[in-house]
Amino acid sequence: MSTFRVEPQLLADKSALVVGVGGLGCPAALALVRAGVGRVVLCDDDRVEAANLHRQILFDERDVGRPKLDAAFDTLRARGGTEAGILRVHGRLLPDTARALVRDVDVVLEGSDNFATKFLAADACQLEQRAVVHGAAIRWHGTAWLVPPGGAPCYRCLFEDVPAGAQQGCSEAGVMGPVVGFLGALMADLALRWLTGDASAAGSILSYDGKRDRLRTTAVPARRDCPLCGQRRIAELIESAYVSGICTA
Numbered sequence: 001m002s003t004f005r006v007e008p009q010l011l012a013d014k015s016a017l018v019v020g021v022g023g024l025g026c027p028a029a030l031a032l033v034r035a036g037v038g039r040v041v042l043c044d045d046d047r048v049e050a051a052n053l054h055r056q057i058l059f060d061e062r063d064v065g066r067p068k069l070d071a072a073f074d075t076l077r078a079r080g081g082t083e084a085g086i087l088r089v090h091g092r093l094l095p096d097t098a099r100a101l102v103r104d105v106d107v108v109l110e111g112s113d114n115f116a117t118k119f120l121a122a123d124a125c126q127l128e129q130r131a132v133v134h135g136a137a138i139r140w141h142g143t144a145w146l147v148p149p150g151g152a153p154c155y156r157c158l159f160e161d162v163p164a165g166a167q168q169g170c171s172e173a174g175v176m177g178p179v180v181g182f183l184g185a186l187m188a189d190l191a192l193r194w195l196t197g198d199a200s201a202a203g204s205i206l207s208y209d210g211k212r213d214r215l216r217t218t219a220v221p222a223r224r225d226c227p228l229c230g231q232r233r234i235a236e237l238i239e240s241a242y243v244s245g246i247c248t249a
């Protein structure tokens, strides 16, 4: 039987920022560490909750109440990560820190479940010319897509701005553990391909339907009037106004 894996030496000098160590970030971070990515930065400010254990695979019952990053660090260390290769940023991705965090890595994996963080990650990555993999999952559905540095299409080509009013998150709508696990692994797949020179996934959004066993690839057209990557650029995109109710899947 043959096996395939990315040669570790290709990834030893690469780095990734995982925004949100939840249902998407847990499997994504594990895949990155196991693949040999030299520096994996985790960003989260939550504690482990029993109700989320079904999808947050880096944690178990003994971790309930602990900061997620500490529990994730222990699990990733036990599964092959080095102490120097797993960094913890205890806090949310916020406008005053986002650009510096993004600037310091080769790729960003954004798996938060709120639009404020998603837009902030998209804006920071565009301004700092960094690749970003966006992931989202709810109930039986999920999406993942890669936006290359300075990329068009970008997140704002598809979702123009932070929607007004209350948003339904994972805690209210629910999400299936296997679906979010699959999407987290898919995010890592896109990131690893990018880190090893394969940008073929850029420009398309991958949509998974866990009830119909269907993975669709849909091209996202870049909008000429996109405020982030198009001609109608807004002057200052990192604004505190869109940071509200940030949480992670």
Ligand SMILES: [Zn+2]
Residues within 6 Å of the ligand: 152, 153, 154, 155, 156, 157, 158, 222, 223, 226, 227, 228, 229, 230
């Ligand atoms: Zn755009």
